[in-house]
Amino acid sequence: MNTIKYLLDEDKMPTHWYNVAADLPTPAAPALHPGTGQPLGPADLAPLFPMALIMQEVSTERSIEIPDEVQQIYRQWRPSPLFRARRLEKALDTPAKIYYKYEGVSPAGSHKPNTAIAQAYYNKIEGTKRLVTETGAGQWGSSLAFAGALFGLEVEIYMVKVSYNQKPYRRALMEVYGARVVASPSTETACGRAILAEHPDSTGSLGIAISEAVEMAVQRDDTKYALGSVLNHVMLHQTVIGEEAIAQMEMAGDYPDVIVGCTGGGSNFAGLTFPFIGAKLRGERDVRVIAVEPAACPTLTKGKFTYDFGDTAHLTPLVKMHTLGSTFVPSGIHAGGLRYHGMGPLVSHLLDLGTIDAVAVQQLETFSAGLQFARTEGILPAPESNHAVAATIREALRCKEEGKSETILFNLSGHGHFDLQAYMDFQAGTLKDFEYSDEEVAMALAGLPSVG
Amino acid sequence: MNTIKYLLDEDKMPTHWYNVAADLPTPAAPALHPGTGQPLGPADLAPLFPMALIMQEVSTERSIEIPDEVQQIYRQWRPSPLFRARRLEKALDTPAKIYYKYEGVSPAGSHKPNTAIAQAYYNKIEGTKRLVTETGAGQWGSSLAFAGALFGLEVEIYMVKVSYNQKPYRRALMEVYGARVVASPSTETACGRAILAEHPDSTGSLGIAISEAVEMAVQRDDTKYALGSVLNHVMLHQTVIGEEAIAQMEMAGDYPDVIVGCTGGGSNFAGLTFPFIGAKLRGERDVRVIAVEPAACPTLTKGKFTYDFGDTAHLTPLVKMHTLGSTFVPSGIHAGGLRYHGMGPLVSHLLDLGTIDAVAVQQLETFSAGLQFARTEGILPAPESNHAVAATIREALRCKEEGKSETILFNLSGHGHFDLQAYMDFQAGTLKDFEYSDEEVAMALAGLPSVG
Numbered sequence: 001m002n003t004i005k006y007l008l009d010e011d012k013m014p015t016h017w018y019n020v021a022a023d024l025p026t027p028a029a030p031a032l033h034p035g036t037g038q039p040l041g042p043a044d045l046a047p048l049f050p051m052a053l054i055m056q057e058v059s060t061e062r063s064i065e066i067p068d069e070v071q072q073i074y075r076q077w078r079p080s081p082l083f084r085a086r087r088l089e090k091a092l093d094t095p096a097k098i099y100y101k102y103e104g105v106s107p108a109g110s111h112k113p114n115t116a117i118a119q120a121y122y123n124k125i126e127g128t129k130r131l132v133t134e135t136g137a138g139q140w141g142s143s144l145a146f147a148g149a150l151f152g153l154e155v156e157i158y159m160v161k162v163s164y165n166q167k168p169y170r171r172a173l174m175e176v177y178g179a180r181v182v183a184s185p186s187t188e189t190a191c192g193r194a195i196l197a198e199h200p201d202s203t204g205s206l207g208i209a210i211s212e213a214v215e216m217a218v219q220r221d222d223t224k225y226a227l228g229s230v231l232n233h234v235m236l237h238q239t240v241i242g243e244e245a246i247a248q249m250e251m252a253g254d255y256p257d258v259i260v261g262c263t264g265g266g267s268n269f270a271g272l273t274f275p276f277i278g279a280k281l282r283g284e285r286d287v288r289v290i291a292v293e294p295a296a297c298p299t300l301t302k303g304k305f306t307y308d309f310g311d312t313a314h315l316t317p318l319v320k321m322h323t324l325g326s327t328f329v330p331s332g333i334h335a336g337g338l339r340y341h342g343m344g345p346l347v348s349h350l351l352d353l354g355t356i357d358a359v360a361v362q363q364l365e366t367f368s369a370g371l372q373f374a375r376t377e378g379i380l381p382a383p384e385s386n387h388a389v390a391a392t393i394r395e396a397l398r399c400k401e402e403g404k405s406e407t408i409l410f411n412l413s414g415h416g417h418f419d420l421q422a423y424m425d426f427q428a429g430t431l432k433d434f435e436y437s438d439e440e441v442a443m444a445l446a447g448l449p450s451v452g
Numbered sequence: 453m454n455t456i457k458y459l460l461d462e463d464k465m466p467t468h469w470y471n472v473a474a475d476l477p478t479p480a481a482p483a484l485h486p487g488t489g490q491p492l493g494p495a496d497l498a499p500l501f502p503m504a505l506i507m508q509e510v511s512t513e514r515s516i517e518i519p520d521e522v523q524q525i526y527r528q529w530r531p532s533p534l535f536r537a538r539r540l541e542k543a544l545d546t547p548a549k550i551y552y553k554y555e556g557v558s559p560a561g562s563h564k565p566n567t568a569i570a571q572a573y574y575n576k577i578e579g580t581k582r583l584v585t586e587t588g589a590g591q592w593g594s595s596l597a598f599a600g601a602l603f604g605l606e607v608e609i610y611m612v613k614v615s616y617n618q619k620p621y622r623r624a625l626m627e628v629y630g631a632r633v634v635a636s637p638s639t640e641t642a643c644g645r646a647i648l649a650e651h652p653d654s655t656g657s658l659g660i661a662i663s664e665a666v667e668m669a670v671q672r673d674d675t676k677y678a679l680g681s682v683l684n685h686v687m688l689h690q691t692v693i694g695e696e697a698i699a700q701m702e703m704a705g706d707y708p709d710v711i712v713g714c715t716g717g718g719s720n721f722a723g724l725t726f727p728f729i730g731a732k733l734r735g736e737r738d739v740r741v742i743a744v745e746p747a748a749c750p751t752l753t754k755g756k757f758t759y760d761f762g763d764t765a766h767l768t769p770l771v772k773m774h775t776l777g778s779t780f781v782p783s784g785i786h787a788g789g790l791r792y793h794g795m796g797p798l799v800s801h802l803l804d805l806g807t808i809d810a811v812a813v814q815q816l817e818t819f820s821a822g823l824q825f826a827r828t829e830g831i832l833p834a835p836e837s838n839h840a841v842a843a844t845i846r847e848a849l850r851c852k853e854e855g856k857s858e859t860i861l862f863n864l865s866g867h868g869h870f871d872l873q874a875y876m877d878f879q880a881g882t883l884k885d886f887e888y889s890d891e892e893v894a895m896a897l898a899g900l901p902s903v904g
Binding site: 005076168172177346379424 | 454455456457459462521524525527528536539557559560561591598601602620621624625627628629630660823826827828829830831867869870873875876879
């Protein structure tokens with residue numbers, strides 16, 4: 001009873017990304033201009049993104065071709081493997097069949113290069129010289145640094161100060177790839193200086209780092225901004241995961257009853273699930289889809305579905321999403337990639353439509369799940385991915401109770417080789433659970449803008 | 453001009469390991485009993501290893517079947533990819549063609565699981581309950597811990613104290629897999645206590661850690677010892693790398709003129725090169741083979757080819773190998789996996805026969821090479837693997853000078869995601885080169901035993 005690998009032939013690798021906007025029963029609400037409150041036009045976004053990405057952001061075409069150059073680079077690690085976790089199934093003594101798509105095989109160790117490569121490519125061909133971005137735990141920053149190295153683009157990364165200090169190895173990886181990494185809040189931007197003037201000891205947040213990166217990007221014509229999640233074009237680029245998974249499930253002669261992904265901004269979740277959700281929306285094949293978030297940042301389960309800013313300084317457009325408010329500071333859980341006050345608008349819209357479900361899990365349950373996964377399947381998951389593992393184990397145990405042999409598929413979005421401090425803390429018993437009370441959430445939501 | 457991947461179909465995965473002993477023009481010298489100085493019989497090794505591994509240690513059969521269970525587990529990450537490094541070629545502006553076999557795709561991030569899985573399997577079927585081993589940098593320890601988790605074996609690891617303190621994350625990975633990790637020298641063994649009595653502040657060495665592990669293993673019938681390099685059966689298990697590479701080079705329509713591997717105990721080097729060396733020894737196909745070692749531990753280039761102990765306390769058999777003496781303490785370079793006073797007897801024998809070449813490189817050159825590799829090929833190499841990258845770049849630049857389009861193949865034995873401190877030190881300019889003078893080497897060699 002060993003793990004089985006399903007590896008797609010390279011010539012069956014997807015040539016197009018899948019755009020879920022084409023199959024939505026009602027369109028997602030448009031992004032609004034932060035100044036006027038009016039729907040954004042492409043020109044409004046031009047200071048931030050190359051036109052090809054802006055067009056993808058608003059496209060309703062079902063299939064968008066993956067440029068040949070991007071496909072070539074993808075092929076260094078794609079198609080990524082799909083595994084049947086028979087050793088985990090055995091340990092759980094479940095009649096469920098558990099499959100996982102493994103994105104940790106990329107050079108950066110996560111799914112993030114799927115969009116980093118695409119974004120670097122479109123920027124390169126439109127003449128961008130420098131990309132500015134933010135990063136929390138560092139998975140996105142290291143992926144964009146990697147992509148920048150391949151395309152000869154300068155990369156500048158505003159890294160949340162607490163992570164900058166606590167995760168020097170993530171920073172080191174970005175610097176190995178040649179990126180410049182700045183602790184945020186910094187004195188390099190007006191909004192960074194304003195925050196430091198008021199809070200000299202600020203350890204930063206993703207919302208602040210986004211403000212700094214956006215401010216830098218709009219200042220120079222040769223500089224653009226890049227975002228690693230939330231936006232529609234990011235979700236689009238990640239769908240290569242789910243498209244491969246559909247073909248691999250076919251190889252296995254199976255189809256998921258349940259699909260599970262962890263959600264911070266939503267990109268790895270969207271990447272795996274959107275192609276399956278497309279089939280569901282088109283009425284071809286039903287599936288239950290579960291978004292898993294940390295109880296310490298309960299955007300989908302306790303947030304409000306409304307217009308909000310993506311950043312602290314309110315420089316970004318207003319997008320309609322599940323949000324805890326742009327001033328919300330999630331507690332310091334180790335799954336840094338899931339600590340964001342908002343959510344991708346497409347994921348939020350699908351939750352609002354009832355197409356997907358959402359569940360919040362506690363930190364200790366996720367690490368316990370990760371440890372069991374490592375000891376059975378051998379792969380050490382990233383703390384973010386542990387959320388998907390935990391929900392998958394819940395589902396597998398439900399199947400055991402109900403005596404059902406359902407098929408569960410989840411996204412193992414990255415490996416945990418950079419996150420061993422978190423596992424050390426867990427094994428030493430110093431990790432804690434954290435959950436916000438309804439009162440605390442209500443207080444955070446009180447600061448939401450009254451737009452839209 | 454992007455990296456090209458050659459991925460072998462799973463049904464073409466090797467079903468047998470290749471044993472170079474079958475093709476040697478003269479046999480390697482036998483191991484000797486440390487007490488009597490007489491050649492060892494299988495019974496002498498029985499307290500340390502299961503009989504199946506002892507038989508592999510002395511076998512001269514050319515092909516040894518890989519057990520089905522081991523093949524199944526290999527298939528989780530094997531066949532590993534072979535890449536053509538076209539982006540690196542372009543950066544070097546070389547007419548050479550550079551290929552690399554990438555072993556960092558295993559769950560532990562290096563080639564070590566190839567033998568860890570096999571050793572755990574044979575121990576399991578012969579009734580072993582507990583495996584004891586040593587580890588330096590931690591690649592081997594984490595691989596055996598992973599294998600132990602899959603087979604339900606207890607694993608106890610004596611980790612060189614300086615690494616235990618400096619590399620807590622490597623230790624954490626072993627503990628995640630359920631292993632018990634002990635800082636060596638420890639008070640748990642007689643030889644550990646003896647060393648601590650004399651040198652209370654000893655930071656340990658691989659030689660000491662081996663002594664402790666061997667001492668523990670022989671004390672209990674249900675406990676065996678496991679070694680991650682040096683021995684013939686370890687080299688054997690690693691040949692799956694080279695066998696796959698032969699098939700993959702065929703897919704690429706190419707054959708190496710030069711093969712490069714880094715050498716500590718010799719196992720990743722042997723794994724890639726032995727199947728090619730077999731063809732060379734049988735007169736089928738010529739190839740130049742280069743073993744690359746650190747100037748800070750110049751076993752092959754400055755050591756003596758003679759009988760020596762594998763450990764400090766002289767508990768192991770005497771093996772004929774290139775050695776700097778079992779009391780030699782290599783300087784603290786970051787490539788911990790290459791810091792061993794001796795060398796696998798088969799690798800030493802092949803150097804003595806003139807079948808392979810050896811070269812020593814300095815630490816700064818290896819990290820400079822690793823950085824260039826990461827920025828072109830995207831994969832961050834382990835510090836050990838950087839030695840192979842450095843020698844490959846030397847060869848590629850020689851080809852450029854000579855205007856020759858040679859084909860170079862090297863083994864990228866592991867990823868460097870656990871080794872970012874080393875890269876940080878390199879980029880901060882605090883890393884140093886280190887080379888032993890002939891006088892220092894002569895002094896170390898003066899302590900060699902007068903046997904054999």
